Amino acid sequence: xxxxxxxxxxxxxxxxxxxxxxxxxxxxxxxxxxxxxxxxxxxxxxxxxxxxxxxxxxxxxxxxxxxxxxxxx
Amino acid sequence: xxxxxxxxxxxxxxxxxxxxxxxxxxxxxxxxxxxxxxxxxxxxxxxxxxxxxxxxxxxxxxxxxxxxxxxxxxxxxxxxxxxxxxxxxxxxxxxxxxxxxxxxxxxxxxxxxxxxxxxxxxxxxxxxxxxxxxxxxxxxxxxxxxxxxxxxxxxxxxxxxxxxxxxxxxxxxxxxxxxxxxxxxxxxxxxxxxxxxxxxxxxxxxxxxxxxxxxxxxxxxxxxxxxxxxxxxxxxxxxxxxxxxxxxxxxxxxxxxxxxxxxxxxxxxxxxxxxxxxxxxxxxxxxxxxxxxxxxxxxxxxxxxxxxxxxxxxxxxxxxxxxxxxxxxxxxxxxxxxxxxxxxxxxxxxxxxxxxxxxxxxxxxxxxxxxxxxxxxxxxxxxxxxx
Ligand code: SF4
Ligand code: SF4
Numbered sequence: 277x278x279x280x281x282x283x284x285x286x287x288x289x290x291x292x293x294x295x296x297x298x299x300x301x302x303x304x305x306x307x308x309x310x311x312x313x314x315x316x317x318x319x320x321x322x323x324x325x326x327x328x329x330x331x332x333x334x335x336x337x338x339x340x341x342x343x344x345x346x347x348x349x
Numbered sequence: 350x351x352x353x354x355x356x357x358x359x360x361x362x363x364x365x366x367x368x369x370x371x372x373x374x375x376x377x378x379x380x381x382x383x384x385x386x387x388x389x390x391x392x393x394x395x396x397x398x399x400x401x402x403x404x405x406x407x408x409x410x411x412x413x414x415x416x417x418x419x420x421x422x423x424x425x426x427x428x429x430x431x432x433x434x435x436x437x438x439x440x441x442x443x444x445x446x447x448x449x450x451x452x453x454x455x456x457x458x459x460x461x462x463x464x465x466x467x468x469x470x471x472x473x474x475x476x477x478x479x480x481x482x483x484x485x486x487x488x489x490x491x492x493x494x495x496x497x498x499x500x501x502x503x504x505x506x507x508x509x510x511x512x513x514x515x516x517x518x519x520x521x522x523x524x525x526x527x528x529x530x531x532x533x534x535x536x537x538x539x540x541x542x543x544x545x546x547x548x549x550x551x552x553x554x555x556x557x558x559x560x561x562x563x564x565x566x567x568x569x570x571x572x573x574x575x576x577x578x579x580x581x582x583x584x585x586x587x588x589x590x591x592x593x594x595x596x597x598x599x600x601x602x603x604x605x606x607x608x609x610x611x612x613x614x615x616x617x618x619x620x621x622x623x624x625x626x627x628x629x630x631x632x633x634x635x636x637x638x639x640x641x642x643x644x645x646x647x648x649x650x651x652x653x654x655x656x657x658x659x660x661x662x663x664x665x666x667x668x669x670x671x672x673x674x675x676x677x678x679x680x681x682x683x684x685x686x687x688x689x690x691x692x693x694x695x696x697x698x699x700x701x702x703x704x705x706x707x708x709x710x711x712x713x714x715x716x717x718x719x720x721x722x723x724x725x726x727x728x729x730x731x732x733x734x735x736x
Contacts, residue, residue, distance in 0.1 A: 281400065281612060281624060281693045288535050288689035289528045299675050302694030320528050322402065322614035322622070322691075324454075 280304070280325040289320030311335075352389045352636060359393045359632045360714040368393040370630075370709040372701040373544050373642060380643040389639040394708050394715065397546040398563070398628040398700035401539050401692030402614045404525065405505035405576060406623045407443040408461050408603050411497040412472065414438055415489075420482035421474040425449070426460045433474070437482060441502075444613075444623040456621030458613035461501070464493045465565075465606045499603040501565065501611075505575040507627050509547030509595040510651060513538035513674060515666055515686070518657035523618035527691055529656055533666075536653055536679055536688045541697035542646045542671035546629035547595050549642050551588040553580070555631050557718025562599065563628030563704045565611035568713070569601025574722045581725040587644055591668065592652050595722070599627065610700060626696060628704035632715050646671035653681065661730060 282304050284297040294310035295317055297303070317335055318326045326335045362368035369392050371379060376395050380388045424433040424440045428449045431440040444458040463470055474487040493499050515536045516522045516529035527537045540548070550556055560571040575596025582594040610626030633639050649671045654663040667681045674688045707713035
């Protein structure tokens with residue numbers, strides 16, 4: 277499991293707008309209310325920092341549950 | 350009075366610990382406050398940085414000789430082929446090579462990172478055997494501490510600008526520029542914009558052979574012009590090329606690197622690449638250079654290319670500034686389209702800050718170029734030759 281680098285590549289895969297990159301801070305944020313648990317972001321993450329569990333299909337970043345303003349470090 | 354400073358004067362200040370060092374983003378604020386002339390006097394060094402996927406990355410390794418010795422003709426590291434046609438126990442592991450058993454989920458980039466992290470890597474080597482190198486097979490484990498040299502040598506990194514990507518077709522495209530949604534669903538862009546090294550010294554006045562840089566957490570060097578170096582590309586009024594132009598070949602000691610600043614990158618349905626962190630300190634030699642260094646995202650432009658056209662010459666859909674790309678949306682023919690970066694601004698900023706600390710506090714002096722790079726170079730291509 278690698279760490280999220282806030283590259284932003286996952287935001288291109290998320291057509292729901294649940295993953296967004298903040299123009300000022302350059303960090304990615306997640307809004308679960310918009311997430312359909314399609315998991316497109318998981319395959320699109322070049323760092324392989326996103327995963328899910330079989331029970332809960334919500335994406336996890338670097339092993340931690342995505343929160344609305346996540347800092348992966 | 351025009352201000353001029355030399356590398357020697359700036360290095361003297363760095364040695365004494367009183368050089369004024371700022372990042373390219375911080376400089377923009379200083380220039381707004383003081384103006385070009387006073388900022389040129391005040392600032393000595395500006396740090397620039399990037400952390401993006403750079404395919405043309407790899408490492409030379411020398412394993413040391415076994416007893417009896419082997420002349421390695423074929424080398425595998427964790428089931429990833431390394432190029433062994435160099436010398437008996439030398440090999441080059443390229444970041445994009447994929448593994449025999451795990452396909453794109455594990456490649457040369459992963460091997461490089463495991464070596465940097467001090468992990469064990471499985472080495473298999475094969476040979477036909479000679480009188481002087483009788484051994485025919487070797488199966489063992491190495492770490493960075495058990496082998497002789499291990500250095501990153503990247504033939505093409507640090508692109509000076511890179512065109513953004515979009516897709517006008519009706520199917521999703523999976524590319525090295527990330528996922529491109531159909532019907533102009535998104536635009537993906539690379540480079541760290543106003544922090545990006547070669548955008549800030551557009552004519553490479555201070556960057557050439559021998560330039561000392563931050564490479565993946567260690568001290569590295571520019572060793573040559575990068576492959577596909579194209580200094581003759583059209584430039585805007587501020588001297589910045591509008592598309593992919595100059596590149597750097599860089600070198601550095603893998604054993605001193607940190608995976609905080611270099612990581613494998615796996616692109617869906619494409620392959621393996623590598624995020625490489627590079628920082629370059631640029632000396633403020635005069636007000637012309639300072640003007641270049643203070644150019645902001647709103648004045649740096651990139652083309653947006655249509656990746657649905659399967660040709661080396663992709664049509665330009667639009668041109669936009671990095672300020673627009675960074676804002677989250679660009680407009681193409683009146684349509685508002687979402688943008689996503691591939692280069693981490695977050696990590697680029699971190700690298701610019703770390704390098705600032707090296708120069709300001711740790712005596713990281715600047716090396717003037719030993720030789721400058723050629724001007725007006727244009728790219729050759731294979732064109733329509735071959736079948
Ligand atoms: S989750 Fe992955 S794709 Fe998204 S910003 Fe982090 S590293 Fe990049
Ligand atoms: S799983 Fe959620 S966050 Fe990920 S791409 Fe799908 S909608 Fe977006």
